[in-house]
Amino acid sequence: MDFLTDFPSLGRVTLLTFKKTIDGAFREFNRAYGEYIEAFFDPLLWCLKWIDWIFVHMPWPLFFILAAGLAWLGSRSIAIVIGTIVSFALMGMFGMWKETMETVAIVSVSTALCIGLGIPLGIWMARSDRVQGIVTPVLDIMQTVPSFVYLIPIIMLLGIGKVPALIAVFIYAVPPVVRLTNLGIRLVDSEVLEAADSFGASYKQRLWGVQVPLALPNIFAGINQTIMMALAMVVIAAMIGAPGLGRIVLKAVQNQYLASGMMAGLAIVALAIIFDRVSQAYGKRLQKHREGGHGV
Amino acid sequence: MVSDTKISIKNLYKIFGNNPEAQVEKVVSGLGKPELLEKHGHVLGLNNVNLDIPAKSLQVIMGLSGSGKSTLIRHINRLIEPTAGEMIIDGENVLAMSKDRLQDFRRHSASMVFQKFGLMPHRTVAENAAYGLTIQGIDEGEAQKRSQRWIDRVGLSGFEKHYPAQLSGGMQQRVGLARALTTDAEILLMDEAFSALDPLIRNDMQDVLLDLQEELHKTIVFITHDLDEALKIGDNIAILRDGLMVQEGSAQEIILNPADDYVTDFIQDINRTRVLEIGSVMSDKKSTKGPKLDHKTVIEEALPVLSAEHAEHAIVTKDGKAVGTASLDAMIQAIARPKNQKSDKQYK
Ligand SMILES: Nc1ncnc2c1ncn2[C@@H]1O[C@H](COP(=O)(O)OP(=O)(O)OP(=O)(O)O)[C@@H](O)[C@H]1O
Ligand SMILES: [Mg+2]
Numbered sequence: 001m002d003f004l005t006d007f008p009s010l011g012r013v014t015l016l017t018f019k020k021t022i023d024g025a026f027r028e029f030n031r032a033y034g035e036y037i038e039a040f041f042d043p044l045l046w047c048l049k050w051i052d053w054i055f056v057h058m059p060w061p062l063f064f065i066l067a068a069g070l071a072w073l074g075s076r077s078i079a080i081v082i083g084t085i086v087s088f089a090l091m092g093m094f095g096m097w098k099e100t101m102e103t104v105a106i107v108s109v110s111t112a113l114c115i116g117l118g119i120p121l122g123i124w125m126a127r128s129d130r131v132q133g134i135v136t137p138v139l140d141i142m143q144t145v146p147s148f149v150y151l152i153p154i155i156m157l158l159g160i161g162k163v164p165a166l167i168a169v170f171i172y173a174v175p176p177v178v179r180l181t182n183l184g185i186r187l188v189d190s191e192v193l194e195a196a197d198s199f200g201a202s203y204k205q206r207l208w209g210v211q212v213p214l215a216l217p218n219i220f221a222g223i224n225q226t227i228m229m230a231l232a233m234v235v236i237a238a239m240i241g242a243p244g245l246g247r248i249v250l251k252a253v254q255n256q257y258l259a260s261g262m263m264a265g266l267a268i269v270a271l272a273i274i275f276d277r278v279s280q281a282y283g284k285r286l287q288k289h290r291e292g293g294h295g296v
Numbered sequence: 297m298v299s300d301t302k303i304s305i306k307n308l309y310k311i312f313g314n315n316p317e318a319q320v321e322k323v324v325s326g327l328g329k330p331e332l333l334e335k336h337g338h339v340l341g342l343n344n345v346n347l348d349i350p351a352k353s354l355q356v357i358m359g360l361s362g363s364g365k366s367t368l369i370r371h372i373n374r375l376i377e378p379t380a381g382e383m384i385i386d387g388e389n390v391l392a393m394s395k396d397r398l399q400d401f402r403r404h405s406a407s408m409v410f411q412k413f414g415l416m417p418h419r420t421v422a423e424n425a426a427y428g429l430t431i432q433g434i435d436e437g438e439a440q441k442r443s444q445r446w447i448d449r450v451g452l453s454g455f456e457k458h459y460p461a462q463l464s465g466g467m468q469q470r471v472g473l474a475r476a477l478t479t480d481a482e483i484l485l486m487d488e489a490f491s492a493l494d495p496l497i498r499n500d501m502q503d504v505l506l507d508l509q510e511e512l513h514k515t516i517v518f519i520t521h522d523l524d525e526a527l528k529i530g531d532n533i534a535i536l537r538d539g540l541m542v543q544e545g546s547a548q549e550i551i552l553n554p555a556d557d558y559v560t561d562f563i564q565d566i567n568r569t570r571v572l573e574i575g576s577v578m579s580d581k582k583s584t585k586g587p588k589l590d591h592k593t594v595i596e597e598a599l600p601v602l603s604a605e606h607a608e609h610a611i612v613t614k615d616g617k618a619v620g621t622a623s624l625d626a627m628i629q630a631i632a633r634p635k636n637q638k639s640d641k642q643y644k
Contacts, residue, residue, distance in 0.1 A: 195414030198373055199428045199479070200402030209430075213418045289418050289459040 030157055041163045048109050048162050052243070055101040063101070064088065071274070075281030083277070087270040094263050096245065103244035103271065106162070106237065107230045110169040114226045118174045119219065122181025123207070132182065139175040147172055147236050155240055165242030169233045176225035184218025185211045220283030227279060231272045245271075302351035302483070302515040303372060308381030309345075310367055310539070313338030316379045329538040341367040343539040345381070349532075351482075352513040356530030358520060358562070364539040365519045369487050372517060373406045374398055385483070403432050406483035407476035411491055413468045415460040415475075422447065422456035424471050428479035439478075446474040450504060466497035473504070477512075484516045491520065502529055523562060527571055535559055548576035557636050568631040569596040577630045578612045578620035586610050591619065595627045 009015070055063075064085060071084040091100045125132045151168055158164040188211050196210045212219075238246030245264045252261025311319045311332070319327075319338045329340040342364050349355045359365050370376040371383055374390050383390040385405070393401060407428060415424050422440045423430075425447050429439035440456075447456060450470040460468050469489060476484055486505075490498045506529060509516065520526050526533050527547050534544040535558075543555035551572060554560040575591025586609040587601050598610055602624055612620045 189414075191410055191412050191414040192416060194375060195408070195410055195416075196427075196431075197375055198402060198406075198408040198485075199431045199475075200399045200404075201431050202399065205431055210416060214416075289461060 026153065026156065034157055037157055038163075041158065041167075044113075044166065045161075045163045048106070048166060051109055052102060052105040052162075055105040056098055058101070060092065060097065071278050074278035076285065077281060080274075080277050080281065084274050087274060091267045091270065094267075096248065096264060096267055099243070099245045099248055099264070100267060100271070102242075103231075103234055103246065103268070106166065106169070106234070106242055106244060107227065107271070107275075110166055110173060110230045111223070111227050113166070113170055114174040114177050114230070115223060118177035118222070118226070119181050122178045122219075122222075123185060123212075125178065125182040126185035126211075135178070139178060142171050143175050147233070151236075151240055160241040162241060162243070164240050165237040168240060169230050169237050169242075172233045173226045173229040176229065177219070177222035180218045180222030180225070181215065184215030184222075187218065188214045217283055217287040220279065220286060224276060224279045224283060227275045228272060231268060231275065234268060300351045301348045302353075302385065303347075303349040303355075303517070304382075304384040305345055305347040305349075305368075305371075306382040306384065307344055307346060308342050308368075308371060308383065309379045310341035310364075310371070310376065311338050311379045312341055320380050340539045341376075342371070342378075342381075345536075345539075345541050347534055347541065347544060349515060349517065351515050353531045354509060354516045354518060354529055356518050356520060356526040356533045357536060358523065358526055358533060359536035360521065363536040365521075365536055366487055367539075368536065369408075369485050369517055369519055372483070372485055373402055373408060403428065404479065405481050406485060407479050407481040408485040408487070409469070409472045409476045409489040411488040413460070413465075413472045413492075415468055415471055417460055419459075420456065421452060421458050421460070421463070421471050424460065425474040425478055427475055432479070443474065443478040446477045449477070449508070450474045464497075466493050466501065469493060469501060470504070473501075473508075477508070482514055484514045486516065486518045488519050488521070490525065491522070498525070505529060523566055527566065535562065547571065548573060552576060552630060554634055560634050560636050564633065567596075568633070569599070570594055572627075572630050574598050574610060574612055574622040574627065575614070575619075577626045578622040579626070581621045582618065583609050583611060583621040586621070588613050588618070589622075590614070595631060598622065598627060599624075 010018070058066075067084055067088060068081050071081045075081070088100070091097065121135065125135050147168060150171055151164075154164045154167055158167070192210060192214070193206065196206050201209065234242065234244060234246035235249050236246070238244065238250045245267050248264035249261050249268075251257065252264065309320055309323060310316075311323065313319065313336075316338060319332060319336055322336070323332065323340060323343055327335075329343070332338050332340045345364075345368060347355075357365050357368060367376055371378055372385070372390070374383070374393070378391050381391070385401075390398070390401065416427065419427065422443065423436070425443040426436065426439035429442060430436055434442075444456075447453060450473050452467065452470050452474065455463065455467065460471065463471070469492075472489070490501045493501060502525060505516075518526075518529060530547060532545065533547055533550055535542050535550070535555075537558050543550055543559050548571075550559065551563050551566070551568065554563055572595050573591060574589055574593050574595060577595070578591070586607040587605050588611045589598055589601065591612050591614045602608075602610055608624050610622045611618050612622050
């Protein structure tokens with residue numbers, strides 16, 4: 001009966017050697033290339049530090065003007081602008097200004113990274129079924145593997161710090177923008193594309209003049225989700241060295257500071273709502289031309 | 297009508313499927329569309345199509361759904377690659393053009409109007425009309441200035457800043473027409489351009505097209521499955537069935553001598569008295585008796601004249617000179633509907 005209840009495993013010793021070999025090989029790899037890999041990410045670190053510095057050292061009234069201006073440009077809605085100002089004011093009043101700025105900085109940089117790499121990848125996927133066939137399962141894995149699992153090799157390679165945190169956020173947040181760029185381009189009406197072809201549009205004119213503009217609402221939905229997921233990662237990112245609101249939450253968990261944890265949590269929620277409303281309103285305005293009715 | 301050949305389609309075959317080249321021989325040796333699909337899993341799009349389209353004429357292509365009309369017209373600007381055959385336009389085989397040459401050809405020599413309009417939803421009317429020019433690399437401002445003429449010409453002045461979604465179907469197709477005219481291409485390809493419009497609007501658009509043609513003398517290839525439309529606008533009509541061109545000729549020829557049951561069925565329901573011209577039913581016999589009527593007079597108008605003058609014949613004139621005689625008998629025989637040879641529709 002034992003045979004049926006105890007699964008015949010490889011045995012303790014075999015498994016141990018197996019795991020040790022993998023770990024050893026990875027450490028070996030790290031020892032040989034770790035330095036280069038770190039050097040490779042140096043520009044990213046530099047960029048991140050720089051943006052972080054700007055946000056943290058920016059006079060707060062200037063930040064308010066910028067935030068209100070961006071919210072207005074994006075949404076054209078007074079309610080959203082007021083909501084933005086009030087939320088940031090509350091975060092400042094409760095003593096979380098610096099952390100809020102740090103979080104805004106890392107979310108901005110990771111979103112920019114996701115957009116900068118995700119959209120071209122999505123375009124490439126839309127162009128070729130082969131690429132789509134390869135990239136889709138990779139994205140599935142990125143979205144389903146628990147983030148702690150990929151944190152391990154990242155920490156082993158790069159240690160604790162801002163860059164590993166950024167990479168972790170990137171892995172978690174990039175899939176939606178890639179997927180929706182691909183989908184958006186593939187959904188473009190084939191007759192419109194045929195019309196572009198019939199007038200002799202070149203590949204570039206077809207891509208930038210027709211496919212991307214018509215896919216923009218979908219691409220924007222992807223960017224919106226990417227921002228939300230980046231925000232959702234700030235606490236986990238804090239575990240491996242990202243500064244900001246996530247770190248307050250982490251400290252609160254470790255020390256059972258209920259109020260402090262709740263406040264930081266609410267601040268993250270407020271940021272999420274602001275980013276979401278502004279980017280969604282912008283996305284909606286992009287497809288105004290699709291609505292019928294008159295009055296341009 | 298000048299009869300230089302503008303477009304010459306030679307032995308054109310198109311087979312859809314995984315390995316179309318391997319099927320060509322079977323089709324050449326007589327395998328039809330249903331058999332090809334059943335036995336070899338390939339769809340026969342076009343089967344040895346040969347057609348010469350004179351410059352400055354309006355060629356109509358007709359056929360039931362799935363007969364290959366869209367496939368044929370898309371070979372003219374090579375939106376579809378052929379399986380075999382040639383498409384000679386102005387002496388050059390479009391199907392053998394390099395990528396760059398083809399792009400140039402599409403930009404300057406042939407433009408297309410689509411059944412579902414194919415407008416860019418994110419561009420305004422003015423931007424859509426100017427599309428062909430911007431593709432040529434002309435800057436947006438200059439392009440819009442040049443396309444304004446065509447926006448005015450198709451009757452859309454004042455709507456320049458609207459988006460397609462804000463316009464009715466008829467107006468959207470006017471944009472489609474303006475866009476096609478803006479590049480000054482000599483060839484205009486229209487794939488069921490008016491089929492999506494309701495009858496009154498369609499009639500309007502046909503008039504717009506005929507007016508334009510009077511002025512511009514383009515070579516127009518016009519696809520429709522509406523015989524009345526074909527008769528109204530076409531100089532020449534070609535009829536496709538299962539990818540095969542079953543008959544080609546003037547409307548008069550096709551109505552008087554339908555090549556087979558398929559064509560006979562096609563022309564069943566038209567009002568023959570209103571379409572047939574006395575020039576098509578006359579004999580060479582010279583006669584001095586009877587009223588003089590131009591050869592383009594339709595029977596519907598000729599009959600009352602004969603009856604009023606108690607005449608048996610009409611003298612048919614062309615440019616004022618007598619060219620023959622049309623008898624009452626010939627007219628009446630011509631308006632009798634041809635009967636299908638077989639009772640069941642064997643081509644189905
Ligand atoms: N990409 C394709 N792959 C396979 N078969 C095709 C393809 N395009 C067209 N066909 C087939 O070729 C035949 C001709 O199609 P086509 O679209 O030219 O017909 P049509 O005469 O324009 O019909 P309609 O009046 O419905 O527009 C049809 O049987 C169609 O199913
Ligand atoms: Mg068609």
